Amino acid sequence: MSDHPVLIIEDRPDIAARLRDAVAATDGIVLAGHATTLDQGINMLFDLRPRVVLVDIGLPDGSGIDAVRACVQADWDVDAMIVSIFGDESRVIEAIQAGAKGYILKSGAMTDIGTDIHAVINGGSPISPQIARHLLAMVDRAQTKQMPEITLTPREVEILTAVARGYKRREIGEQFDISTGTVGNHISNIYRKLEVSSNTEAIAQATKMGIL
Amino acid sequence: MNWPNIKLFIGISAWVTVLLTVLLFFNVGRIDPIEGAYLVSDGQLCTDGECAAQSLPYHSKMRNDVGVERQDLQFTVTLDKAPNMVQALYIPKLADDAQITLNGHALRVFDTGMEAPKRYWNHPVFITVPASLLLAGANTVQFTLAGYPQEGVDLHPFYLGAAAVLKPAYNWRYATSVYAARFGLGIMLILSIALGALALSQKINHTYLWLCLSCVVACIFLVHYSMDTSRLPYKYWSGLWPFSVSAYVYLLLKFSNRFLDAIIPSHERLYLIFLSLYVLSILIIPEAYAFTLATALGFGTAVFAMSILMVFWRNRSKIKQRDFYLFFTCLSLSAALGFYALCFHVLNFPIRNQPLFHFMPIIMTSVCLWLIISDLIQSLTRYESLTLSQQRVIEEKTTELTESFEKLAIAEKGKVIDEERKRIMLDLHDGLGGQLVSALAYMENKKVTDTTLKKALEDALRDLALMLDSLETEDSISTLLGMLRTRLEDLLAEHGLEFNWQIADEPKLPQPGPSQNLNLLRIVQEAITNVIKHGEATHITVASDATSVTISDNGKGFDLTKVNQQNSGHGIMGMQRRADQIGAELELSSSSNGSSIKLIWPSIFPVKCHKVLPF
Numbered sequence: 092m093s094d095h096p097v098l099i100i101e102d103r104p105d106i107a108a109r110l111r112d113a114v115a116a117t118d119g120i121v122l123a124g125h126a127t128t129l130d131q132g133i134n135m136l137f138d139l140r141p142r143v144v145l146v147d148i149g150l151p152d153g154s155g156i157d158a159v160r161a162c163v164q165a166d167w168d169v170d171a172m173i174v175s176i177f178g179d180e181s182r183v184i185e186a187i188q189a190g191a192k193g194y195i196l197k198s199g200a201m202t203d204i205g206t207d208i209h210a211v212i213n214g215g216s217p218i219s220p221q222i223a224r225h226l227l228a229m230v231d232r233a234q235t236k237q238m239p240e241i242t243l244t245p246r247e248v249e250i251l252t253a254v255a256r257g258y259k260r261r262e263i264g265e266q267f268d269i270s271t272g273t274v275g276n277h278i279s280n281i282y283r284k285l286e287v288s289s290n291t292e293a294i295a296q297a298t299k300m301g302i303l
Numbered sequence: 304m305n306w307p308n309i310k311l312f313i314g315i316s317a318w319v320t321v322l323l324t325v326l327l328f329f330n331v332g333r334i335d336p337i338e339g340a341y342l343v344s345d346g347q348l349c350t351d352g353e354c355a356a357q358s359l360p361y362h363s364k365m366r367n368d369v370g371v372e373r374q375d376l377q378f379t380v381t382l383d384k385a386p387n388m389v390q391a392l393y394i395p396k397l398a399d400d401a402q403i404t405l406n407g408h409a410l411r412v413f414d415t416g417m418e419a420p421k422r423y424w425n426h427p428v429f430i431t432v433p434a435s436l437l438l439a440g441a442n443t444v445q446f447t448l449a450g451y452p453q454e455g456v457d458l459h460p461f462y463l464g465a466a467a468v469l470k471p472a473y474n475w476r477y478a479t480s481v482y483a484a485r486f487g488l489g490i491m492l493i494l495s496i497a498l499g500a501l502a503l504s505q506k507i508n509h510t511y512l513w514l515c516l517s518c519v520v521a522c523i524f525l526v527h528y529s530m531d532t533s534r535l536p537y538k539y540w541s542g543l544w545p546f547s548v549s550a551y552v553y554l555l556l557k558f559s560n561r562f563l564d565a566i567i568p569s570h571e572r573l574y575l576i577f578l579s580l581y582v583l584s585i586l587i588i589p590e591a592y593a594f595t596l597a598t599a600l601g602f603g604t605a606v607f608a609m610s611i612l613m614v615f616w617r618n619r620s621k622i623k624q625r626d627f628y629l630f631f632t633c634l635s636l637s638a639a640l641g642f643y644a645l646c647f648h649v650l651n652f653p654i655r656n657q658p659l660f661h662f663m664p665i666i667m668t669s670v671c672l673w674l675i676i677s678d679l680i681q682s683l684t685r686y687e688s689l690t691l692s693q694q695r696v697i698e699e700k701t702t703e704l705t706e707s708f709e710k711l712a713i714a715e716k717g718k719v720i721d722e723e724r725k726r727i728m729l730d731l732h733d734g735l736g737g738q739l740v741s742a743l744a745y746m747e748n749k750k751v752t753d754t755t756l757k758k759a760l761e762d763a764l765r766d767l768a769l770m771l772d773s774l775e776t777e778d779s780i781s782t783l784l785g786m787l788r789t790r791l792e793d794l795l796a797e798h799g800l801e802f803n804w805q806i807a808d809e810p811k812l813p814q815p816g817p818s819q820n821l822n823l824l825r826i827v828q829e830a831i832t833n834v835i836k837h838g839e840a841t842h843i844t845v846a847s848d849a850t851s852v853t854i855s856d857n858g859k860g861f862d863l864t865k866v867n868q869q870n871s872g873h874g875i876m877g878m879q880r881r882a883d884q885i886g887a888e889l890e891l892s893s894s895s896n897g898s899s900i901k902l903i904w905p906s907i908f909p910v911k912c913h914k915v916l917p918f
Binding site for chain 1: 732733736737739740741742743744745747748764767768771772775776779781782784785786787788789790793804806
């Protein structure tokens with residue numbers, strides 16, 4: 092099996108260099124290209140047809156979310172990941188709703204970056220306590236304001252609650268007596284539900300209104 | 304008329320008859336003997352020099368004729384001795400005019416001659432007589448009565464006696480007849496003006512107009528009862544004043560119908576036609592029949608008054624009970640007074656000698672005014688309670704509005720602060736954060752191995768992350784601790800440490816908010832980095848419940864006496880200061896098996912069962 096091509100869209104040279112190094116240092120993935128603007132990035136996306144796109148949200152000529160949407164509409168299998176400094180929850184949530192599969196931390200360890208990319212390729216979804224908290228709050232709001240349903244199962248809510256409190260997937264699995272992989276599947280399901288619900292007009296409206 | 308109506312008519316007739324009987328029974332103005340005075344009730348009626356015995360009261364025959372009706376009567380009063388005090392002739396009722404002589408001396412003469420005798424409908428007469436005019440033995444009093452043939456002339460028993468004895472009786476009689484009528488007239492005039500002004504101010508509601516007009520027409524018949532009306536043409540006055548009584552009844556009906564909201568228009572119209580016919584008739588009828596026609600009108604009015612009473616009785620449910628009984632009683636009393644007055648007109652002999660009809664307008668107008676006032680009082684009461692409730696509503700609404708305005712202002716302010724906060728966060732994140740990350744990446748890319756610089760940059764980045772986290776997530780300390788864990792995990796791994804994560808309950812600070820959260824996070828971060836630096840431990844346990852956060856390790860512990868000598872910013876002193884700001888106690892403990900830092904604060908909920916999660 093050939094290495095998965097990775098496209099980096101990042102305007103800061105040092106961060107870009109770091110991401111390049113991390114991709115280079117990770118087995119199974121290979122750098123396809125590096126763009127420094129949104130425009131260039133979207134062109135390269137369709138030229139290079141990568142498997143994974145690492146995109147910074149704050150690009151000089153636009154929002155990285157547009158690149159995420161382009162990935163969703165692409166006719167080949169491509170996952171977008173947001174490159175974030177600390178997590179930057181609200182923007183990450185927005186990106187997830189647009190179709191991003193996760194995020195990677197700019198300051199994270201090289202190995203972590205590689206692991207997270209592999210996790211996404213394998214269908215996983217990285218999640219932080221803050222993102223979990225946001226998701227829980229969104230589910231609450233959806234219930235009280237009769238917005239299009241984001242219905243989570245009780246188990247999903249339990250897992251999100253645990254994530255929001257800082258527990259790791261392994262610890263959560265031990266608590267619920269399920270495997271770490273199952274926990275990851277639950278989280279991926281939650282992501283999918285969020286993405287599906289975000290495709291409706293109402294969520295877009297709610298986002299505009301600043302609820303999300 | 305069907306049977307219930309006949310029954311009602313009989314019932315109301317009986318009721319009015321009872322009232323009339325009571326009036327007759329009281330026989331107001333009865334001429335009784337007065338101690339110290341002669342009551343003259345027997346004399347002679349002289350026609351063309353021929354005299355015949357005649358007892359009083361006397362009433363001449365009524366005949367339909369014009370001109371003057373004249374009758375001569377003479378009376379003999381026999382005195383034991385000549386009086387020595389001033390004497391008086393007191394005639395309680397003189398309907399028309401009279402010329403009176405005593406022993407040939409004229410006591411009273413016709414002012415206007417015989418052509419138009421004065422019409423004192425309701426007057427007592429009091430004539431002072433010098434004691435010298437009276438003689439011991441027989442004294443002769445001669446009367447020449449002058450009046451109008453259609454009504455006839457009459458004379459009631461009269462008194463001769465000491466002026467001082469008769470004066471009080473005369474005064475009382477005058478007050479209850481002439482003065483009472485004049486008083487009524489005055490009242491009606493004032494009310495006409497007042498109600499007229501009220502009626503003018505009410506463009507739509509004509510209730511007061513009818514009452515005002517009723518007062519105006521009442522003035523007409525009250526003039527008849529209180530003044531000499533001989534200067535007015537006999538035919539027209541005789542036609543007018545009974546007409547004013549009928550009009551009065553009509554206008555009162557109009558008023559009460561509208562005021563009591565029980566409108567019976569067909570009766571009004573019928574009566575209006577009847578009155579119009581009367582007016583037409585009186586204009587064309589010969590003078591000799593004017594009084595007879597007026598009497599017929601009186602009967603018509605009486606029948607109408609009865610029908611009004613019936614209608615009121617039938618509609619009593621529509622009228623407020625108290626108002627109805629008051630109004631009905633007064634209306635039937637007025638009807639009885641009308642019948643009483645009609646007796647004076649119709650009967651050829653006077654059954655009673657004092658007219659009472661002039662009290663009628665006062666009674667009726669009083670009750671109408673009472674209805675208006677009671678209505679006004681009710682309106683005022685309603686208005687007052689309405690005002691009060693409105694005021695209460697206004698106060699409530701004002702409070703609500705003020706509160707919502709305040710909330711809105713707070714929300715607006717909060718929104719502005721929130722937006723500003725977001726902007727600053729974004730700036731810190733993308734700007735400062737970006738710079739720090741870039742600097743670290745640069746060092747990594749260029750293989751710069753200055754550990755001090757690297758550590759400083761990493762500390763700065765962590766501190767910035769801490770600040771941004773506490774702003775981003777202000778409602779959940781457990782999430783903030785989770786984020787802290789995520790960031791420190793790599794650092795711990797570098798030092799061979801692992802977290803033992805025991806976040807069970809959501810910690811609730813006494814005064815929640817980003818600043819307090821940041822203080823708490825800094826204490827926790829400080830405690831964790833202290834363990835990394837000095838603890839020589841393998842596990843760091845972070846545990847929390849609603850009122851505490853504990854960071855403990857399994858290292859070698861530390862010397863409590865030395866900790867305070869450290870730099871206050873990074874040491875226990877700094878933690879203590881931050882704990883104070885949160886309102887929490889900082890508990891330190893250390894042993895050779897490890898150390899523990901516990902932050903504990905009072906619960907914001909006095910008693911609460913916290914939901915325990917399975918961690």
